[in-house]
Amino acid sequence: MATVKQCRLALDGLAKSLDEVDPELRTRHVPTRSVLCRVTDLQVTFTARLDPDGVHDIRQVRKGFEDNADADVKLALHSDQLIALAAGDEDFLTAWLRGRVHVSASVRDMLRLRSLGGF
Numbered sequence: 460m461a462t463v464k465q466c467r468l469a470l471d472g473l474a475k476s477l478d479e480v481d482p483e484l485r486t487r488h489v490p491t492r493s494v495l496c497r498v499t500d501l502q503v504t505f506t507a508r509l510d511p512d513g514v515h516d517i518r519q520v521r522k523g524f525e526d527n528a529d530a531d532v533k534l535a536l537h538s539d540q541l542i543a544l545a546a547g548d549e550d551f552l553t554a555w556l557r558g559r560v561h562v563s564a565s566v567r568d569m570l571r572l573r574s575l576g577g578f
Contacts, residue, residue, distance in 0.1 A: 461539055462538075463503050466498050466542070469545035470496065470505055470507070470545070474514035490571055491509070492568065493506065493531050494530055494532045495533045496533075496541075498536065498541060533562070536559060537559070
């Protein structure tokens with residue numbers, strides 16, 4: 460099991476990898492959305508804002524306010540899975556298909572994010 464700090468660093472790394480995607484591709488496929496990431500084994504939740512310029516404002520939600528954090532895209536996963544995704548040891552689609560990552564988002568958002576290649 461990873462620590463909260465390791466999970467935050469992993470999220471920062473994933474955000475940085477999105478920054479490295481061609482700006483034109485991001486503009487075409489990345490919608491402006493709010494994102495919630497629940498790390499199930501640590502019982503910690505992070506939120507962020509996603510837009511064509513990348514991922515911004517990653518922050519940990521205070522305990523007790525997790526259910527009040529509304530988001531367009533919601534992810535739930537184990538801390539070790541988050542670390543594996545950030546390290547490139549597993550890709551997002553495989554993790555999702557195997558039930559290691561749970562996603563709640565519109566079909567359109569899923570298809571647009573999938574077009575980036577890493578989702």
